[in-house]
Amino acid sequence: MDEMLTIDKVLNNNVLIAKHPSYEEVVLIGKGIGFSKKKGESISFNKADKTFLLKNENEKEQYVNLLPHIEEGFIDFMNDLLHHIESRMGQGLNEHIHVALTDHLAFALKRTQKNMQFANPFLPEIESLYPKEYQIALEVVTMVYDQLGVQFPEGEVGFIALHIHSSVTDKTLREINRHNQLITQLVEIVEETMQVKIDKQSVDYHRLVQHLHRAIDRVYQDENVGDEIRLAKMLKEEYPVCYNLSWKLIKVMQKQLNKPVDESEAIYLTIHLQRLTNKS
Known part of the structure; x- marks a missing residue:
């Protein structure tokens, strides 16, 4: 596409x-693409290594304000990084990652260089819920070390994985x-x-976390998992502690999400909790 932009x-x-005739404002990224250029001049779309739209005015303002505070070489590095993430995920990325991840990594570098570290209390959950994003985040951290010589703390892997997700x-x-x-x-x-300490590396823990995650998604999508009255009655009689605990969890979910949770969720939660009980 050899369009001329202003x-x-x-x-x-x-x-x-x-300025793009169809998409209004387009951000063009490429080594030396802005050198000696002035407002109002024409430039070929093909000159850019990477292009993206900034539809959100707040994101545009954030990006414009961010760039003067980071080295120009870091933009080239981010371009390579985002190409890698997009290739590994096998799909296009939402445009907001250009702003959000650039902002996050730029300040994460400064924090690390000053030995300022933020703990990430959700690291086990993030690794369990988003294994592909977590693996790619590990690769990003390796790229940062290889090219910039900065070793991020473990907690940053989780934060980067969330940005990718x-x-x-x-x-x-x-x-x-x-x-x-x-x-x-x-x-x-x-x-x-x-009264147990759950092993965060165990298969049962990962199953429980993933089930809770899917249950939350089902709440927002107004889905239910089926009406199993006989199974519910059996579980209530066989595993009363786990069955009652499952309802306690459901009530917390309903309060936090401010939405009803399908009663059938209690069945599958009871099964997951009983597995944990057996392992304990």
Whole structure:
């Protein structure tokens, strides 16, 4: 596509914003693409190594304000990084990752260099829920070390994985974090009620976390998992502690999500909890 665009703003030597006849404003990224360029000049779409839209005004303002505070070479690195993530995920990324992940990694580098570390309490849940994103986040951390010489702490892997997950779904980071906090709360209730310490590396833990995650998704999609009255009655009689605990978890979910949870969820939660009880 050899379209000619009109330069609107040169952000630095490697990034500029141009007017597109169909998409309005387009961000063009490429080594030296903005060098000696001025507003109003024409530039070929093909000159860019990477292009993306900034439809959200807040994201556009954030990106414009962010670039003066980071080195131009870091933009080239981010371009390679995003190509790698997109290739590994096997799908296009939501445009907001250009702003969000650039912002996060730029300041994560500064924090790490100053030995300022943020703990990530949701690391086991993130690894369990988003294994592919987590693996790619590990690769990102390796790329940061290989090319920039900075070793990120383990918690950063989880944060990066969330950014990747957010970029391939319609969920915001805020929404994803809220769900992870709820899952962590539910697991803590299980441990407290059953008086056990769950092994976060165990298969049963991963199954429980993934089931809770899918249960939350079903709540938002108004899905149910089937009407199994006889099975529910049997489980209630055979495993009363786990069955009652499952309802305690459901009530917490209903309160936090402010939406009804299908009664059938109690059946599958009871089964997961009974597995944990047996292992304990």
